[in-house]
Amino acid sequence: MGRLNESIDLECRRSGSDQRRWRWFWASTGHHYSERFKPRRDVEHKLSESRSKRCRRAEWVCSRSLALNWFDSSVLQFLNSFAHRSYALDASLVYVMNDNFIKGGLCMALYAWAWSAGGTKWKQACLLYGFVLSMVALVLARVLALVLPFSVRPLLNPSVHFHLPYTMDASVLEGWSSFPSDHAVLFSCLTVVLYRVDRPLGILAAIHTLCVVVLPRLYTGVHYPTDVIAGAMIGGVVAHLLMRDDLIALLTVPVVRWKDAHPGPLHAILFLAAFEVGELFSTVRVIAHPLSQPLKMALLRLGG
Numbered sequence: 001m002g003r004l005n006e007s008i009d010l011e012c013r014r015s016g017s018d019q020r021r022w023r024w025f026w027a028s029t030g031h032h033y034s035e036r037f038k039p040r041r042d043v044e045h046k047l048s049e050s051r052s053k054r055c056r057r058a059e060w061v062c063s064r065s066l067a068l069n070w071f072d073s074s075v076l077q078f079l080n081s082f083a084h085r086s087y088a089l090d091a092s093l094v095y096v097m098n099d100n101f102i103k104g105g106l107c108m109a110l111y112a113w114a115w116s117a118g119g120t121k122w123k124q125a126c127l128l129y130g131f132v133l134s135m136v137a138l139v140l141a142r143v144l145a146l147v148l149p150f151s152v153r154p155l156l157n158p159s160v161h162f163h164l165p166y167t168m169d170a171s172v173l174e175g176w177s178s179f180p181s182d183h184a185v186l187f188s189c190l191t192v193v194l195y196r197v198d199r200p201l202g203i204l205a206a207i208h209t210l211c212v213v214v215l216p217r218l219y220t221g222v223h224y225p226t227d228v229i230a231g232a233m234i235g236g237v238v239a240h241l242l243m244r245d246d247l248i249a250l251l252t253v254p255v256v257r258w259k260d261a262h263p264g265p266l267h268a269i270l271f272l273a274a275f276e277v278g279e280l281f282s283t284v285r286v287i288a289h290p291l292s293q294p295l296k297m298a299l300l301r302l303g304g
Contacts, residue, residue, distance in 0.1 A: 068157070071225060071226065072226055076154055079218055080162055083164070084163060090168070094165060094168050094220055096212060097217055097222065102212060105278050107187060107190055110194060111194065111274065112274070113201060117198070121256045124259075125253045125255070126193065126196065126248055129243070129248045132251060132252070133193060133238060133243070134190055134235075135281075136242065137185050137238040138182060141235075142182070145182075146177075151177045152178065153178045153223070154178070154222070155168070155170055162221045164221070165221075179224070179226070181227040183217060183280065184231025184234075185232075185235040186235060186277075187208075187213050187235070188209065188231065188232040191206050192243070196243060
């Protein structure tokens with residue numbers, strides 16, 4: 001009987017003010033419910049204070065996820081003013097936004113051009129190292145998206161009053177945080193690497209990133225301008241800081257030298273890598289998305 005009293009007393013203290021369940025349980029055992037099984041007032045006060053803190057934090061996160069600064073609001077209103085004026089314009093930008101061949105395929109074509117345009121082994125090693133940096137930058141962006149407060153996309157944010165362009169599906173990427181932009185992270189990193197190897201091709205890659213990748217995502221309401229700016233800064237900083245000669249010599253120069261002895265396997269690996277980058281790691285992201293919530297909980301526990 002003593003163990004039963006101790007277990008009920010402990011459970012009462014854990015459950016806060018939920019006393020009716022224990023009154024029923026105690027009556028079902030044929031014993032009289034005692035006031036001593038009520039949770040202590042100090043414990044109840046602490047639980048109530050903890051709940052109020054969680055509620056305030058949830059309200060703050062919700063308000064931050066729906067809040068809109070003047071810069072984002074001005075740019076989005078300007079671009080959205082062209083929506084529904086031309087069916088061809090809306091449909092074209094929506095198609096470009098969804099098509100990985102136009103986005104990633106053309107970027108990989110510029111990389112193939114730089115690879116085969118009389119480049120030295122060192123330039124080829126730099127291009128190969130760019131694939132590694134793009135994956136590092138993308139992983140960093142995903143971690144930030146999981147750790148930072150959830151950001152609702154403009155086309156789903158009621159405070160934006162966004163007019164959906166023709167043929168645009170409002171449920172696109174529903175459940176994915178908009179900050180930072182994965183596309184801006186990936187293409188800015190690849191552009192910086194390509195510019196370091198071949199400046200004319202790097203300039204073409206920058207124009208391609210701005211006109212083909214960034215503009216359609218802003219026009220269709222998939223991202224805020226600050227999402228794109230933050231993503232471009234992340235990708236550019238990662239490429240600038242980690243584009244070091246010692247790391248290139250350590251990681252990719254031996255692979256390029258291995259090409260002379262085994263050209264077939266290396267080109268097969270390069271094809272698969274370029275294909276995955278060309279489709280913007282969509283296969284990896286779809287597989288990893290169900291694991292995002294457990295990973296987010298683990299990161300929050302480590303951080304606090």
